[in-house]
Amino acid sequence: MKPSKDNIIGKVPRPPIELKSASELAVMRAAGRKAAEVLQKVSKSLRAGITTKQLDEIALNEIRSLGAKPAFLGYRDYPATACISINNELVHGIPSSSRVIKDGDIVSIDLGVIHEGYYGDTAATYAVGNISQETQKLINVTRESLELAIAQAKPGKRLGDISWAVQAYAENNGFSVVRDYCGHGVGRRLHEEPSIPNFGKPNSGIRLIPGMVLAIEPMINQGNYDVKTLGDGWTVVTEDGKLCAHFEHMVAVTEDGNEVLTRI
Numbered sequence: 088m089k090p091s092k093d094n095i096i097g098k099v100p101r102p103p104i105e106l107k108s109a110s111e112l113a114v115m116r117a118a119g120r121k122a123a124e125v126l127q128k129v130s131k132s133l134r135a136g137i138t139t140k141q142l143d144e145i146a147l148n149e150i151r152s153l154g155a156k157p158a159f160l161g162y163r164d165y166p167a168t169a170c171i172s173i174n175n176e177l178v179h180g181i182p183s184s185s186r187v188i189k190d191g192d193i194v195s196i197d198l199g200v201i202h203e204g205y206y207g208d209t210a211a212t213y214a215v216g217n218i219s220q221e222t223q224k225l226i227n228v229t230r231e232s233l234e235l236a237i238a239q240a241k242p243g244k245r246l247g248d249i250s251w252a253v254q255a256y257a258e259n260n261g262f263s264v265v266r267d268y269c270g271h272g273v274g275r276r277l278h279e280e281p282s283i284p285n286f287g288k289p290n291s292g293i294r295l296i297p298g299m300v301l302a303i304e305p306m307i308n309q310g311n312y313d314v315k316t317l318g319d320g321w322t323v324v325t326e327d328g329k330l331c332a333h334f335e336h337m338v339a340v341t342e343d344g345n346e347v348l349t350r351i
């Protein structure tokens with residue numbers, strides 16, 4: 088999502104962060120699990136020759152068979168179930184019957200479900216066929232930056248610790264961190280407070296407390312961090328045309344640390 092400025096600048100009063108009770112967390116655990124199951128199902132069909140529209144149909148069928156609803160379809164008039172973004176496309180790629188996956192592509196699939204009124208949201212980037220070592224490194228570093236961020240999502244830590252974990256690891260590996268999109272709280276709405284930038288200062292920002300559910304989603308570029316939106320109004324691409332990667336997990340902050348709700 089686009090970062091909310093008040094969260095970054097810290098001048099405007101922020102809307103409150105909605106903490107989830109144990110019973111809400113139980114529902115969100117199921118929502119997260121369903122999103123993860125759909126992502127896994129779609130990723131198993133990902134291969135050269137399939138269209139992104141076919142993948143989208145698999146996603147919608149799987150969501151329905153799990154008894155959930157597609158979260159993105161109709162969200163701000165988004166026209167599909169999944170966001171499928173290829174190579175230099177970062178996020179919000181619209182599935183299309185004319186878009187055929189090719190050998191050597193890297194493909195980010197982002198999936199959202201609504202289960203009993205609560206959102207599940209998860210994403211991952213996959214290689215199709217043969218990719219270069221440098222491209223594999225981009226995928227690995229992005230995935231690992233998410234794990235490092237998750238390790239910071241504990242009571243007593245602060246939002247900036249999550250942001251810094253992503254930024255430091257990505258930049259130390261020679262990549263750049265997208266500024267224009269960030270992670271978010273999640274619950275009864277897809278995008279809740281707080282905004283979770285993938286860049287920031289350690290030991291800054293709000294303190295994390297049990298009951299927060301955070302969608303942490305590093306978006307990392309091989310070239311510079313600038314991105315732009317295509318004429319379809321949705322597809323976000325790197326400005327320099329170089330590759331990018333995106334992973335997302337929903338993480339509940341608990342008394343003991345955290346629980347990743349979208350890991351299966």
Ligand code: MF3
Nearest residue numbers: 088159162165170179197208
């Ligand atoms: N899944 C995106 C996120 O992680 C939001 C997609 S909204 C859509 O925040 F409308 F593009 F589907």
Ligand code: CO
Nearest residue numbers: 197208209210
């Ligand atoms: Co998402």
Ligand code: CO
Nearest residue numbers: 208302304335
């Ligand atoms: Co998200």
